[in-house]
Amino acid sequence: MTASPDTTPANRALLQLDGISLGYDTPKGLRTVVESLSLELGRGSVGCLLGASGCGKTTVLRAIAGFEPLRAGHILLDGKPISSPAGMLAPEKRRVGMMFQDYALFPHLDVAGNIGFGLRKLDRAARTRRIEELLELVGLAGSATAFPHEMSGGQQQRVALARALAPSPELLLLDEPFSNLDVDTRERLAFEVRDILKNTGHTAILVTHNQAEAFAIADRIGVMAQGRIAQWDTPYNLHHHPSDEFVAGFIRREALAEQRAQAYARA
Numbered sequence: 001m002t003a004s005p006d007t008t009p010a011n012r013a014l015l016q017l018d019g020i021s022l023g024y025d026t027p028k029g030l031r032t033v034v035e036s037l038s039l040e041l042g043r044g045s046v047g048c049l050l051g052a053s054g055c056g057k058t059t060v061l062r063a064i065a066g067f068e069p070l071r072a073g074h075i076l077l078d079g080k081p082i083s084s085p086a087g088m089l090a091p092e093k094r095r096v097g098m099m100f101q102d103y104a105l106f107p108h109l110d111v112a113g114n115i116g117f118g119l120r121k122l123d124r125a126a127r128t129r130r131i132e133e134l135l136e137l138v139g140l141a142g143s144a145t146a147f148p149h150e151m152s153g154g155q156q157q158r159v160a161l162a163r164a165l166a167p168s169p170e171l172l173l174l175d176e177p178f179s180n181l182d183v184d185t186r187e188r189l190a191f192e193v194r195d196i197l198k199n200t201g202h203t204a205i206l207v208t209h210n211q212a213e214a215f216a217i218a219d220r221i222g223v224m225a226q227g228r229i230a231q232w233d234t235p236y237n238l239h240h241h242p243s244d245e246f247v248a249g250f251i252r253r254e255a256l257a258e259q260r261a262q263a264y265a266r267a
């Protein structure tokens, strides 16, 4: 794997994955799906794991969230170990927020109820203030009493983002957050989410198989194949200085596929 130094305005790395290996116990024994994977992400940066289906992106994200045990290596958050083969900090103690592709909003709660779900420790007035602040941030001011089924997919994903940001996580994990949206909304929302994360200074990791999305949102992209990162670099360097034939081919092929998909969608 090659990597150039993180030159974003962030200081030291907030997240470090150091030689992590991950696998699943199957009836045929251990199936290793991620091997010796390392990356560093600076505070305030947006990183992305980009790769074809099944290459191990979600497994890495789940390990960062504390849902998958490490077979080797370790994960540090703000310099402190949170996972190693010897043990792991419980997910709820990590200050890590998550947002998924299927919105995962509670259908029986209105927008305020959804966003306020993780804010139950605040008193009523503080919770209402925080919910209003978050609605403003995601461009949904005035929607507190709407229900998820009354909103478009893009609006529901904004609510999901507000809910994930509500407890002010150190790190936000986004698993294919735009893949249920149509092509235009997907790209627009990717840019909007990037603006929101940059305005609030959040550090985030996104997982996607969609190159346009990765390039719209990320400061650093890791091109993954079969459980490894081939190159962890800036979008510019991936385009202009791919580390090998695989990365060069992947970027070219995906760009063409995306152009084709957009042309079909608009036809």
Ligand SMILES: Nc1ncnc2c1ncn2[C@@H]1O[C@H](COP(=O)(O)OP(=O)(O)OP(=O)(O)O)[C@@H](O)[C@H]1O
Pocket: 024, 025, 026, 031, 033, 051, 052, 053, 054, 055, 056, 057, 058, 059, 060, 209
């Ligand atoms: N619980 C499990 N038990 C056994 N194998 C699993 C389990 N979960 C995932 N896998 C396998 O691990 C590999 C990596 O899966 P993962 O979901 O991390 O990939 P991905 O890159 O996120 O794919 P996608 O984009 O399709 O979500 C796949 O081959 C998958 O079949």
